[in-house]
Amino acid sequence: MNAEILAIGSEILLGDIVNTNxxxxxxxxxxxxxxxxxxxxxxxxxxxxxxxxxxSLSRADIVITTGGLGPTYDDLTKKTVADYFGLSLxxxxxxxxxxxxxxxxxxxxxxxxxxLQAEVPxxxxxFFNDTxxxxxxxxEQGGKTVIMLPGPPGxxxxxxxxxxxxxxxxxxxxTLRSQKVxxxxxxxxxxxxxxxxxMTTYTNPTIAPYAKQVGLEVRVSAKxxxxxxxxxxxxxxxEQIKQRLGSAVYGVDVGSLQNAVVTALRxxxxxxxxxxxxxxxxxxxxxxxxxxxxxxxxxxxxTYSNDMKIKLLGVDSQTLLVHGAVSEQTAQQMASGVRAxxxxxxxxxxxxxxxxxxxxxxxxxxxxxxxVNSDALTTTKKLNLYRGHISERAFIQRYATLHxxxxxxxxxxx
Amino acid sequence: MNAEILAIGSEILLGDIVNTNxxxxxxxxxxxxxxxxxxxxxxxxxxxxxxxxxxSLSRADIVITTGGLGPTYDDLTKKTVADYFGLSLxxxxxxxxxxxxxxxxxxxxxxxxxxLQAEVPxxxxxFFNDTxxxxxxxxEQGGKTVIMLPGPPGxxxxxxxxxxxxxxxxxxxxTLRSQKVxxxxxxxxxxxxxxxxxMTTYTNPTIAPYAKQVGLEVRVSAKxxxxxxxxxxxxxxxEQIKQRLGSAVYGVDVGSLQNAVVTALRxxxxxxxxxxxxxxxxxxxxxxxxxxxxxxxxxxxxTYSNDMKIKLLGVDSQTLLVHGAVSEQTAQQMASGVRAxxxxxxxxxxxxxxxxxxxxxxxxxxxxxxxVNSDALTTTKKLNLYRGHISERAFIQRYATLHxxxxxxxxxxx
Numbered sequence: 016m017n018a019e020i021l022a023i024g025s026e027i028l029l030g031d032i033v034n035t036n037x038x039x040x041x042x043x044x045x046x047x048x049x050x051x052x053x054x055x056x057x058x059x060x061x062x063x064x065x066x067x068x069x070x071s072l073s074r075a076d077i078v079i080t081t082g083g084l085g086p087t088y089d090d091l092t093k094k095t096v097a098d099y100f101g102l103s104l105x106x107x108x109x110x111x112x113x114x115x116x117x118x119x120x121x122x123x124x125x126x127x128x129x130x131l132q133a134e135v136p137x138x139x140x141x142f143f144n145d146t147x148x149x150x151x152x153x154x155e156q157g158g159k160t161v162i163m164l165p166g167p168p169g170x171x172x173x174x175x176x177x178x179x180x181x182x183x184x185x186x187x188x189x190t191l192r193s194q195k196v197x198x199x200x201x202x203x204x205x206x207x208x209x210x211x212x213x214m215t216t217y218t219n220p221t222i223a224p225y226a227k228q229v230g231l232e233v234r235v236s237a238k239x240x241x242x243x244x245x246x247x248x249x250x251x252x253x254e255q256i257k258q259r260l261g262s263a264v265y266g267v268d269v270g271s272l273q274n275a276v277v278t279a280l281r282x283x284x285x286x287x288x289x290x291x292x293x294x295x296x297x298x299x300x301x302x303x304x305x306x307x308x309x310x311x312x313x314x315x316x317x318t319y320s321n322d323m324k325i326k327l328l329g330v331d332s333q334t335l336l337v338h339g340a341v342s343e344q345t346a347q348q349m350a351s352g353v354r355a356x357x358x359x360x361x362x363x364x365x366x367x368x369x370x371x372x373x374x375x376x377x378x379x380x381x382x383x384x385x386x387v388n389s390d391a392l393t394t395t396k397k398l399n400l401y402r403g404h405i406s407e408r409a410f411i412q413r414y415a416t417l418h419x420x421x422x423x424x425x426x427x428x429x
Numbered sequence: 430m431n432a433e434i435l436a437i438g439s440e441i442l443l444g445d446i447v448n449t450n451x452x453x454x455x456x457x458x459x460x461x462x463x464x465x466x467x468x469x470x471x472x473x474x475x476x477x478x479x480x481x482x483x484x485s486l487s488r489a490d491i492v493i494t495t496g497g498l499g500p501t502y503d504d505l506t507k508k509t510v511a512d513y514f515g516l517s518l519x520x521x522x523x524x525x526x527x528x529x530x531x532x533x534x535x536x537x538x539x540x541x542x543x544x545l546q547a548e549v550p551x552x553x554x555x556f557f558n559d560t561x562x563x564x565x566x567x568x569e570q571g572g573k574t575v576i577m578l579p580g581p582p583g584x585x586x587x588x589x590x591x592x593x594x595x596x597x598x599x600x601x602x603x604t605l606r607s608q609k610v611x612x613x614x615x616x617x618x619x620x621x622x623x624x625x626x627x628m629t630t631y632t633n634p635t636i637a638p639y640a641k642q643v644g645l646e647v648r649v650s651a652k653x654x655x656x657x658x659x660x661x662x663x664x665x666x667x668e669q670i671k672q673r674l675g676s677a678v679y680g681v682d683v684g685s686l687q688n689a690v691v692t693a694l695r696x697x698x699x700x701x702x703x704x705x706x707x708x709x710x711x712x713x714x715x716x717x718x719x720x721x722x723x724x725x726x727x728x729x730x731x732t733y734s735n736d737m738k739i740k741l742l743g744v745d746s747q748t749l750l751v752h753g754a755v756s757e758q759t760a761q762q763m764a765s766g767v768r769a770x771x772x773x774x775x776x777x778x779x780x781x782x783x784x785x786x787x788x789x790x791x792x793x794x795x796x797x798x799x800x801v802n803s804d805a806l807t808t809t810k811k812l813n814l815y816r817g818h819i820s821e822r823a824f825i826q827r828y829a830t831l832h833x834x835x836x837x838x839x840x841x842x843x
Contacts, residue, residue, distance in 0.1 A: 028465060030455030031639050034448055037470070041444030051442060052477055056451070056468035063466055070484075117817065169820050225445060289731075295717025296710035299731045303709025306785050306822055308733075314741065315731035317703075317713045323728040323771065327741070357737065371720050408720055 017050040018077035021067055023092050024166055025058035027082065036081045036164075036171055042225060043175060046193060046236055047183060049077070059089040068099060072159050077183075082166030084149035086132045092163050093134060093152065100156050102136040109143055110135075110150045117148070142178040146170050153182060192245035193220075193236035194267055196256050197275070199421055201263040203231055209259050213252070220249050222256070230272065230417070265424055272420040273301040279429040280311035280361075285389075287423065288357035289315040290328055290349040292340065293367035293383060297416040313357040318349070328352030328364075339378065341366050343395045346384035354388050361389040361426050365419055367398075369411045380407065383415045385422055392426040431464040432491035435481055437506050438580055439472035441496065450495045450578075450585055456639075457589060460650065461597060462605055463491070473503040482513060486573050491597075496580030498563035500546045507548060507566065510575050514568055516550040523557055524549075524564045531562070556592040560584045567596060606659035607634075607650035608681055610670050611689070613835055615677040617645055623673050627666070634663050636670070644686065644831070679838055686834040687715040693843040694725035694775075699803075701837065702771035703729040704742055704763040706754065707781035707797060711830040727771040732763070742766035742778075755780050755792050757809050760800035768802050775803040775840050779833055781812075783825045794821065797829045799836055806840040 020040050026032045037054050044051055053074060057067040064083075071078040083092030097104055110133035118125040132149040135141050142151035147170035152163045162179060164171045184191065198206060206224050207214065210233065214222045220237035235252050239245035257264045269275040280287055289299050289312075299315030302308050316327055321340055324330040330348040338344045346364045354362025367383030374380035381401025387394060398418055400411045434454050440446045451468050458465055467488060471481040478497075485492040497506030511518055524547035532539040546563040549555050556565035561584035566577045576593060578585045598605075612620060620638050621628070624647065628636045634651035647670055651662035671678045683689040694701055703712050713729030716722050730741055735754055738744040744762040752758045760778045768776025781797030788794035795815025801808060812832055814825045 027452075028455060028468060029459050029639075030452035030457075033452040038441075038444035038447040041442060043444075045443050052472065052474070053481070054442060054470035058466065060466070067467070291710075294714075295722070295726075296705075296713030296729050296731070297717075299710030300708075300714040303711075303731070303733070303783075304823060304826065308709070309787075312709075312731075312733050314733060314737040315710050315729075316741075317710065317717070317726075317729035317731075319717070319723050319726050319728060327728065327730075327770075356741075369717075373723075409718060412718065 016048075016077065017052060017075050018044050018079055019071040019075040020044075020051065020054045021071050021078055021080045022054070022056045022082060023059070023064060023080055024082040025060075025089070027166075028056050028058040036166070036168055039168070039172060040079055040081070040175065043180070044079075045223075046234060047180065047191060048238075049183070059083065059091055061091050061095065064091055064095050065099065068095060068161070072099075072161070076158065077160045077162065079162045079164065081164050081171055084132060084151075084163060084165050086128045086130075086149075088128075090131070093136065096152075096154060096161050096163060097136040100136065100154055100161075102138065102154065104134040105137050106130065107133050107135045107141050107150055110141075110148065113144075114148050140182065142174050142182070144170055144174060145177070146173055151178065153179075189238045189240060190242055190245055191236060191238050192242055192249060193234050194249050194253055196233040196235065196253055196260075196264055197230065197266045197269050197272075198232060198260060198263050199230040199265050199272055199417060201231070201260060206231060206233065206260065206263075210256065213255065217252065220252050222252065265421065266429075272417055272424070273305055275429070276420050276423050276427070277302060277305040277308050277311060279424055279427040281307065283427055283429075285361060285427055286311050286313050286357075286359040287361045287363070288313045288353045288359035289419075290353035290362070290364045291315065291317050292319060292324070292349070292365060293369040294365050294412050294415050294419070295319070295369075297412050298363070298365065298419050301416055301420065313359040314353070316353055316356075324349065328356065341368055341378050341382060341384065343384050343386070343397065346386035346395055347388070350386040350388040361387065361423060363387050363419055363423055363426075365415055367400075367411070367415055369408045369415075370401075371408060381411055383411070383418075385415065385419050387422045387426045389426045391428055394422075396422060430462075430491065431466060431489050432458050432493055433485040433489040434458075434465065434468045435485050435492055435494045436468070436470045436496060436580075437473070437478060437494055438496040439503075441580075442470050442472040450580070450582055453582070453586060454493055454495070454589065457594070458493075459637075460605070460607060460648070461594065462650070462652070463597070473497065473505060475505050475509065478505055478509050479513065482509060482575070486513075486575070490572065491574045491576065493576045493578065495578050495585055498546060498565075498577060498579050500542045500544075500563075502542075504545070506577050507550065510566075510568060510577060511550040514550065514570050514575075516552065516568065518548040519551050520544065521547050521549045521555050521564055524555075524562065527558075528562050554596065556588050556596070558584055558588060559591070560587055565592065567593075603652045603654060604656055604659055605650060605652050606656055606663060607648050608663050608667055610647040610649065610667060610674075610678055611644065611680045611683050611686075612646060612674060612677050613644040613679050613686055613831060615645070615674060620645060620647065620674065620677075624670065627669065631666065634666050636666065679835065680843075686831055686838070688719055689843070690834050690837050690841070691716060691719040691722050691725060693838055693841040695721065697841050697843075699775060699841055700725050700727050700771075700773040701775045701777070702727045702767045702773035703833075704767035704776065704778045705729065705731050706733060706738070706763070706779060707783040708779050708826050708829050708833070709733070709783075711826050712777070712779065712833050715830055715834065727773040728767070730767055730770075738763065742770065753792065755782055755796060755798065757798050757800070757811065760798035760809055761802070764800040764802035775801065775837060777801050777833055777837055779829055781814075781825070781829055783822045783829075784815075785822060795825055797825065797832075799829065799833050801836045801840045803840045805842055808836075810836060
């Protein structure tokens, strides 16, 4: 079985939005064992959309579209697909209700075009949109399937995972299950080297590394008659990977590092306070991006200047004079200072040079000290994060933040 | 003139890499006045690559490929294009030298396949790769042009801007210039409504709105015999747009809001301190993401708990009891408190409910107060940022941050 992904929308075609949906769907389809040979992008133009649809259907069994399901005149996906299959459009009652309820709750009058997004081709399979308004739709005819999904990733992704995956597996007698081993601190090539033999010889489960925006995950997927049998194939391989990659594995199916940190803090009833210099708030921002962080996060201080380090965190002025603001000693005092100030169980201090200016031979751009202070663990990590990237400052701030999250996770005993 | 973008590489096709090159090239081509109707992605497969190339060349005057120029056996782009045009490959001497110099400097023996990336089709225009090894290549025949660019964005982007843009403009006797009007606080549809008449009637300059990840920009582009003549066409239209959109315009060619804030603070010699609750450090993170922020940013405090608001910022416990942590009064005291604490010229306080939990009928999720305190401006803004998005928390945090940046900009008198 093979599929094509067709992104629809002038804002994607013209580059105003990066097509992250395409990468997401390609990874998900690969995990389902569905081959992909082409991805395309076309704008909100009726003729070219029709031509692109015909081309994709001539090459693939399944065409998955994203976008063009909204309520405005340039949302053409449904009409184009319905015309292609010779189907009329009808209103999907649950979606109508959801849209009407929104307008009622806002006390605003609904214009008729809002209901356009509740229209679906007659006889189609409808995927209710739990996180938005326009439903997803599957139309099957003559051995070809078109699956239309909404463009916003926040609607498309849960719809795909929760509704389209079961739809695609409906004719399969086996179940596909997977677990993701979450990794930080080892590059993709090194991970591949350490796992190459089992990656290339194992066929069920399969083992595949995926580079994430940060870090990496290794997905272990197995097919079996039911979930239990699949898990029985997966579990020992996950253990094997954990043993080979050691401390670089920060969890299995735990998501991002910040998610793992907040989960661990909550599970252990621990609280946290942060003192940041070069990361400028990126650490507290990462932690507080997770819902429920308020239960475990006392406070975060961003102390750029020496004055503020002394005044707020109680860093010793003599330390700053002798060792400098970017030093192991300052990082330690920032960590212990913010912990004492806040009464949190874990204090963390980060100081470094994010660049592009401010570096010296002795203390170059990319030098970062991260110190953690808790009953269980008091230690300081020295990093050099300079890699010569084009957006070096952003890279250094992001990776210093990730190393700090990793250190917090260690301090929780997780 | 119209172009197509063809991304080549299985790692893009299968979603292991997000195709950011496509968005970059689409925006750049649009700015050059070159139309794009299709983008495609194909893997490292000789037959499908050839078919995709033929299809793109049947639809467009120019095909721009990214990827597949490296030294390994699955880098097929050059061979496929050379075969299509009936050209043989030859070594490009400057690129050979660069590769040999690298191996010499590493004291490592060079394997012959490394020179494959220095091969170019006979008679092609070659773009030397300043930031990598594989050169870019343009082949022109029969009114069709194929431009092959390396896949890594750090090589592709500077090559495109510095070498391909002049190449594409070589036959033009006119110059294309543009200015971007930066907008925050007005939606795309409202901006279009206010500018529709001039957007649809003006032809030189043209006026086009682009939704950015945050906010919006309106690009005004003119063609003329030289830069001066083009600017003379653009300037009055930019003025007209500024008048129509009023305070929603925060600058012209100033980039992101945080960039505009840091630029304004530096220009006026003003300093800033932030006190955040619901945004959790996102404001200080945004500001410190800009190089040079350390000159203007004193400190940022993230005070999630009432205790920390009282202890660090001097918020009155009675205020918290009577009005609550999410109130105008608390926001004001956070702003004045962090200003007094730090001695900065401008203090800003943000308090609100980012959700998903913590909302009540009286104080629902999305309610945010932002207060600014400076000699020039002391005011508080009340926002309701709830929109029913799936990633509501991230949305509320991001927009509260943007409103705060906008308020700081006002406080600088910009």
